[in-house]
Amino acid sequence: MNVVARARAIHRAKVSRVTVYHRFDLDESARPVLTDAELKRRWESFHAAIRSTSHSILKRTAGRLLGEGTLRYQLPKALARPLTRLARQHRPTPSSPTPIATENPTPFPADYRPAHGECEVQDVDASDVLTVVINESTTGSAAVVDSLNHTVATSHATWLLILDASTSAHDRVTATAHLRSHCDDVADVVYADESGLDERAPLFKPARIGPHTLLSYNVVGRPALVRMSTLRRLGGFDAHVGWAFEHDAYLRILEADGSFRHVPLVLPSGRPPIAFQGAHIDADTCSAVRAAFVRRGWRGRVDATDVAGLVRWDLETPSPPPSIDIIIPTRDRVDLLRACIASLESTTTYANYRITILDNDSRREETLAYLAATSHRVVPCPGPFNYARIMNRGVEHSDADFVVTLNNDTTVVTADWLEKMVSLAALDDVGIVGGRLLDQHGRSEHESIVIAPYPQHLRTDSNYPRVDQFSRAVRDVAAVTGALQMVPRELWRALGGMDEGLKVTMNDVDLCLRSQNEGREVVYRPDVTFNHHASSSRGGLDPVDDRNRFVRRWDIFGSFRDPYFPESFELLGQTIHFRPR
Secondary structure (H helix, E strand, C coil), X not given: CCHHHHHHHHXXXXXHHCCCCXXXXXXXHXXXXXXXXXXXXXXXXXXXXXXXXXXXXXXXXXXXXXXXCCXXXXXXXXHHHHHHHHHHHCCCCCCCCEECCCCCCCCCCCCCCHHHHCCCCCCCCCCCEEEEEECCCCCCHXXXXXXXXXXXXXXXXXXXXXXXXXXXXXXXXXXXXXXXXXXXXXXXXXXXXXXXXXXXXXXXXXXXXXXXXXXXXXXXXXXEEEEHHHHHHCCCCCHHHHHHHHHHHHHHHHHXXXXXXXXXXXXXXXXXXXXXXXXXXXXXXXXXXXXXXXXXXXXXXXXXXXXXXXXEEEECCCCCCCCXXXXXXXXXXXXXXXXXXXXXXXXXXXXXXXXEEEECCCCCHHHHHHHHHCCCEEEECCCCCCHHHHHHHHHHCCCCCEEEEECCCEEECCCCHHHHHHHHHCCCCEEEEXXXXXXXXXXXXXXXXXXXXXXXXXXXXXXXXEECHHHHCCEECCECCCCEEEEXXXXXXXXXXXXXXXXXXXXXXXXXXXXXXXXXXXXXXXEEEEEECCCCCCCCCCCHHHHHHHHHHHCCXXXXXXXXXXCCEEEECCEEEECCC
């Protein structure tokens, strides 16, 4: 059976929806001026920003006095590094991340203040905006939807703005003016960041509405302008989904290839406190997502979670189950390899898979004996370590429908991980699927990769200390780690595999960006978990040539923007900072 053809029959996604990242190494006319001096300046600026926000006062003072680029500063720093690493390993387990709805949340991002979200707007002609005020706390959803549909059918206004009665008259005018000033002839929906339950921790949103993220929760929220003609063309709002009628409309607009425009300003929410309560919204959100499943011909489950307004959705595994090849690179360290494969064999519930070991010049007698005796296929990959080349060789030797790249220093936690990953990877608009990694101390190590401004692993127990819809969602992301990712084999080959010029690092991120340029999204699943003994096999290799090649290709630190990370966020070390756009 042709798995790819089946996936396309399930879900047709238009390439025009997909964000295209500009590749400057393929466009001479648009190449940014990245001389060696400019490249050095960008790196120094990035590291200086991290030091200024993350380092202790003592470190910052020593750097200024001794000169951070000097040997007298770097030598004691290098000597102290093993002690620092040891201290990190024995630090107390971090406390639970902060829930999104608490009475007194800490400011988030750390340096955000409500005044930052205030912005004067010039006189804007908003006469073509119809503001409808509803009372979500006292009125039934059916009556609200019926009234709204009558308005949509009869109004001559261009835009509809729905706000709750709890929103003040001043806030209504403010929201209307800012949103209207960002409208154009293309957008179907114009949405902004919103104040949420606490003005110190607003709801920040990404610049792009990920099609799979929107299934998990209502990314758009309020305030938002919706084009009246678009609503009329799609039949208005659906009363059958209760208070999730706006979420349902956004899903249908996205399915119709609608255009969404983000305004990176914190505006009055337009939603009452009850809208953020699970008892009020969870069941209706499940109904809206199930309706999307029906429209797309999908079969699966949709359930509420312990985060209000966030659903957990799973698709049925394609039938018959496609073949999957798990390719594992290794060089000696048979202790890690043995543990990895044993966990796969004892825990994995999916049947149609096999394991391919990619041996990069193992020398130890114990390793060679293990490889000679194993029932799994072993592909020799001789030569200097080049992760991209090794993985490409592994895929060349595979005839499976899907390949999983998996580090040899991992062990599986989620038994049905292959079912969960392949059900997404089989969709026509998905190219790569990744999961969650925990380090050897049980701390979060990887929950997608964000590029703001440089690729870094998102971690909810350190640099994103929040339990919210964003962090817990099955969501579209810029990239996931090659330590655990599933890719349709035909897509890998169509992309030309990993770039072997990126020998050690950034080859996985680069593959993810190129996948999206071909119209295939990268999706992160928080419910697929592995343990990962990071850098146990090859150490902390991070060649500067790889990093510079990647920076030049995508203009990192320059024009590149991660469309799936909140637009006003910048991640520096262990802290997310507010950077108004």
